[in-house]
Amino acid sequence: MLRIRNLESGYGSLKVLRKLSMHVSPGEIVTIIGANGAGKSTLLRTISGQLRARGGQILFNGDEIGKLAPEKIVFMGCSLVPEGRQVFATMTVKENLILGGYVQYRKKKMSAVEEGLERVLGLFPILREREGQLAGTLSGGEQQMLAIGRALMARPTLIMMDEPSMGLAPLIVKGIFQTIVRLREEGNTVLLVEQNARAALKVADRGYVIETGKLVLEGKSEYLLGDSEVQRAYLGKGYTEIWE
Amino acid sequence: MDMELLLLYLVAGVTYGIIYAIVAIGFNIIYNTTGIINFAQGEFVMLGGMTAVTLNAFLPLPAAIVLAVILTMAVGALIEIIFIRWLVSPSVLRMIIITIGISIVVREAALHIWHEGVRALPYFTGNEITSVSLAGVRMSPQVLWVLGICSVMVVALNLFFHYTFLGRQMRACASNREAARLCGISAKNMVTLSFVLSAGIGALAGCVISPITYVQYDSGTGLAIKGFAVAILGGLGNSMGAVAAGLLLGVLESFSIMVMPTAYKDAIAISIMLGVLFVRPSGLFGSREAAKLKEF
Numbered sequence: 372m373l374r375i376r377n378l379e380s381g382y383g384s385l386k387v388l389r390k391l392s393m394h395v396s397p398g399e400i401v402t403i404i405g406a407n408g409a410g411k412s413t414l415l416r417t418i419s420g421q422l423r424a425r426g427g428q429i430l431f432n433g434d435e436i437g438k439l440a441p442e443k444i445v446f447m448g449c450s451l452v453p454e455g456r457q458v459f460a461t462m463t464v465k466e467n468l469i470l471g472g473y474v475q476y477r478k479k480k481m482s483a484v485e486e487g488l489e490r491v492l493g494l495f496p497i498l499r500e501r502e503g504q505l506a507g508t509l510s511g512g513e514q515q516m517l518a519i520g521r522a523l524m525a526r527p528t529l530i531m532m533d534e535p536s537m538g539l540a541p542l543i544v545k546g547i548f549q550t551i552v553r554l555r556e557e558g559n560t561v562l563l564v565e566q567n568a569r570a571a572l573k574v575a576d577r578g579y580v581i582e583t584g585k586l587v588l589e590g591k592s593e594y595l596l597g598d599s600e601v602q603r604a605y606l607g608k609g610y611t612e613i614w615e
Numbered sequence: 616m617d618m619e620l621l622l623l624y625l626v627a628g629v630t631y632g633i634i635y636a637i638v639a640i641g642f643n644i645i646y647n648t649t650g651i652i653n654f655a656q657g658e659f660v661m662l663g664g665m666t667a668v669t670l671n672a673f674l675p676l677p678a679a680i681v682l683a684v685i686l687t688m689a690v691g692a693l694i695e696i697i698f699i700r701w702l703v704s705p706s707v708l709r710m711i712i713i714t715i716g717i718s719i720v721v722r723e724a725a726l727h728i729w730h731e732g733v734r735a736l737p738y739f740t741g742n743e744i745t746s747v748s749l750a751g752v753r754m755s756p757q758v759l760w761v762l763g764i765c766s767v768m769v770v771a772l773n774l775f776f777h778y779t780f781l782g783r784q785m786r787a788c789a790s791n792r793e794a795a796r797l798c799g800i801s802a803k804n805m806v807t808l809s810f811v812l813s814a815g816i817g818a819l820a821g822c823v824i825s826p827i828t829y830v831q832y833d834s835g836t837g838l839a840i841k842g843f844a845v846a847i848l849g850g851l852g853n854s855m856g857a858v859a860a861g862l863l864l865g866v867l868e869s870f871s872i873m874v875m876p877t878a879y880k881d882a883i884a885i886s887i888m889l890g891v892l893f894v895r896p897s898g899l900f901g902s903r904e905a906a907k908l909k910e911f
Contacts, residue, residue, distance in 0.1 A: 421797075
């Protein structure tokens with residue numbers, strides 16, 4: 372579904388990703404773990420088109436998307452839930468979701484958007500209660516659900532999430548990860564970037580560990596969870612267990 | 616001071632005020648989608664008025680106005696496509712210089728096309744001496760046209776921004792440009808649209824006001840300054856604030872004639888703008904936090 376070869380990317384003169392290669396197959400949950408500044412968010416920003424790839428290839432369902440603008444990539448079925456939610460704060464919850472359905476609106480018509488709205492509100496009942504509220508007044512957890520819901524409104528085949536658990540209370544984080552599992556059960560493919568490595572590896576099928584823009588380790592989640600190096604660097608003691 | 620005179624001043628103030636508000640809303644629409652002030656905003660008003668006067672020589676008045684508005688919108692689109700669209704993350708200063716440059720070019724072009732003559736559309740109903748009486752005040756029917764059409768514009772814009780998919784897309788771009796692009800919305804097209812919309816409302820305002828104030832190749836500049844003062848006063852980007860601030864400025868200007876020579880009328884707008892910039896940079900309406908949130 373997604374295949375990346377020797378990807379290079381960065382900001383200005385700063386090179387962040389160095390010859391990174393990875394892939395995501397349909398129906399998988401794949402997670403990328405790594406320390407702050409390792410290039411996890413840069414990777415997602417590059418795939419989504421917010422950052423232009425400097426070298427290498429990004430193939431999505433066989434099409435090269437490395438040079439495309441973000442709005443084009445969304446139309447191809449690849450959506451990003453950006454870091455820090457980025458909801459439309461001055462607009463209502465419903466308006467946020469409807470805008471997420473813009474792709475469907477353009478492809479078919481308004482009925483497809485209404486259908487998607489029902490589906491997302493079914494997935495996040497709390498958003499139904501908050502429908503008319505301004506997105507900026509929601510709690511962090513609700514905003515995260517809204518951001519995920521907004522991305523789902525485009526009916527993507529691949530949904531990428533950048534740090535969905537950031538700054539949220541443990542109980543809320545648990546809910547978010549349950550949602551991710553549920554999304555996969557419904558046939559979605561998920562590429563997840565997380566600092567909460569333990570929780571991410573527990574839901575994921577496979578994982579990639581990146582350090583300073585380079586791939587250092589990859590494998591099945593159980594394997595990574597058992598790897599002594601991963602345990603030492605990313606699953607250190609004192610990390611609250613929140614996924615059971 | 617008798618009551619009728621006061622009401623007369625009030626009506627005159629509100630008439631000018633709503634025009635200032637429309638110009639300010641034009642500023643706001645472009646500011647919200649791009650983060651820049653389009654200093655050529657006043658030129659749209661002038662172009663609308665001038666084009667309508669010219670077209671009215673061959674066409675009935677309503678058709679001339681509609682066509683003039685459409686032509687001005689096309690000019691707005693062209694300006695954006697030629698001068699703004701291809702810029703990759705330009706600095707604010709560069710954008711300001713570009714829009715000031717555009718305003719000079721448009722003004723000079725207008726001077727070549729229409730020369731220095733002062734023109735005006737005919738009164739929409741009646742003529743210079745017809746008057747209607749409303750609540751004991753005698754006023755020109757054109758005043759009612761100005762108030763009516765501008766109010767309809769304000770309401771229509773509000774409905775557009777809040778209830779149509781296109782309007783919501785523009786608000787999304789104003790609220791969070793990157794997130795809007797991640798929804799598949801083309802931010803560039805929204806910027807073009809904002810220029811078209813600003814040009815359109817400016818041109819229509821220029822048409823309805825021209826029988827009262829007349830129009831000349833350089834009449835856009837003065838309006839742009841007043842409109843800018845109003846936009847600042849109402850809080851940049853806040854359109855309802857602009858309406859309130861526009862009416863306030865119009866009425867203040869109008870009443871200032873009672874205590875000051877008419878020549879100082881324009882100084883009022885500038886002093887108010889300076890005062891607001893010193894004391895409350897986020898405008899009269901809205902807090903500092905609200906100033907960060909762009910909303911139509």
